[in-house]
Amino acid sequence: MSNSLLPPSASSFMRCAEAVGTRITDIPVDLNTLWSPDTCPVHLLPYLAWAFSVDRWDRNWPEETKRQVIRDAWLIHRHKGTISALRRAIEPLGYLIRVSEWWEFGGEPGTFTVEVGTLDSGVTEEMYLEMERLIADARPVSRHMTGLNIIQEIPGDIFAAAATHDGEVITIYPDD
Structure with missing residues (x-):
C-alpha cells in the first residue's frame, strides 16, 4: 500500500515533489x-x-x-501614523528626531516638521532621501511634512573677542 496522496495519473514531477516534501520533515530545524x-x-x-x-x-x-x-x-x-512610529523608523539608523506639529509652531493645520539630529556623523543625499521615504511611510495619513531639518551639533570651544579704540585727533595751529 502506498502512502502517496497523489492520484494515479500524477506526473513524474509531482511524484518527485511529493518525495522531497516527505523528507523535509527529517531536517532538524x-x-x-x-x-x-x-x-x-x-x-x-x-x-x-x-x-x-x-x-x-x-x-x-x-x-x-x-x-x-x-x-x-x-x-x-x-503604531504607524503616530509620532512614536516616526521615532522608531528613524532612531535605529543612529539619529535623534524631534517632531513639531502645526499647533506647536503656528503652521498650516494638518502639517508637521521634523528635526533630525545627526550626532557625530553627517547625512548623505541617499540617507536624506531614505529618511523622507521612511517618514512618509510612517506619518499619519492626514498630516503632511512641510520641513525636514538636519541638525548637527559640533562640540568645541568658541572664542569670541572684541576690542575698541576711541580717541580724537586735535590739530593745534599757531596763533597768527
Missing part, C-alpha cells in the same frame, strides 16, 4: 530559533526582515542594528 530576531543566524536575517515586513533594510548595517530593526518592525506597523 528549530523554528523558535529562526523566527526570533535575537537567535536567528546572521545569514538568514534578510529573510526574517522580509517576513516581518521591515520597511528599510541595508545589508551594510552592523548585525545589532539589523536585529533591532527586525525587533521594532511589529511596533512600527502597530
